[in-house]
Amino acid sequence: MKKHTNKTSDNRIVYLESDEITDPIKVVHEFFSHAWLPDHLKMLKHWRNDAAFESDEPKKCSPAFLIYHYELIIKLIEAAWLLKQHKLGKLDFDDKQESELVKCYIKTEKKKLRDYPQNLSIREMVKPSFVLKKMFRIYQLDGYKKILHTWLHNALSTSFVEESLSKSEVITVYEQLVKLFEATWLIRERMKDRN
Numbered sequence: 001m002k003k004h005t006n007k008t009s010d011n012r013i014v015y016l017e018s019d020e021i022t023d024p025i026k027v028v029h030e031f032f033s034h035a036w037l038p039d040h041l042k043m044l045k046h047w048r049n050d051a052a053f054e055s056d057e058p059k060k061c062s063p064a065f066l067i068y069h070y071e072l073i074i075k076l077i078e079a080a081w082l083l084k085q086h087k088l089g090k091l092d093f094d095d096k097q098e099s100e101l102v103k104c105y106i107k108t109e110k111k112k113l114r115d116y117p118q119n120l121s122i123r124e125m126v127k128p129s130f131v132l133k134k135m136f137r138i139y140q141l142d143g144y145k146k147i148l149h150t151w152l153h154n155a156l157s158t159s160f161v162e163e164s165l166s167k168s169e170v171i172t173v174y175e176q177l178v179k180l181f182e183a184t185w186l187i188r189e190r191m192k193d194r195n
């Protein structure tokens with residue numbers, strides 16, 4: 001898989017307001033005030049399917065719904081770009097501590113929270129901000145924006161354009177967005193508990 005590394009100047013923050021740039025965690029709170037984690041994941045799957053797979057059935061997402069969620073997701077990605085160097089939502093376990101202790105804590109946390117990530121590794125659950133850092137090693141901010149712009153156009157199109165997205169791009173971006181949603185959900189929930 002080809003890594004997309006662009007100059008940092010291409011990775012401009014466009015969708016965030018100045019107060020959101022100053023405090024990007026606001027964007028995470030706003031994102032989840034629009035829908036719960038499972039609803040965001042369901043919408044993302046519908047959008048991916050509408051954008052990347054040919055079907056005789058009508059598209060699941062309306063144009064207004066798609067544009068609205070596209071902008072929410074782009075804002076979340078821009079916030080993640082700004083937050084990627086911060087250690088938000090990290091559990092107070094070091095790497096030397098027993099993994100059984102970590103698993104026990106996570107099991108207890110799962111019972112306490114309304115929704116819990118299904119696609120994060122134990123390490124990513126302990127350090128959800130690691131997901132933010134890791135996702136930008138695959139594509140830079142501008143790369144995600146370009147691919148999601150293509151997803152938007154494909155999902156809005158009445159005809160299927162097979163060559164516009166490679167299967168690896170679709171799978172990779174989808175998986176990274178699922179992890180982003182889950183990691184930011186954990187960060188948000190853990191920050192709420194600490195306040």
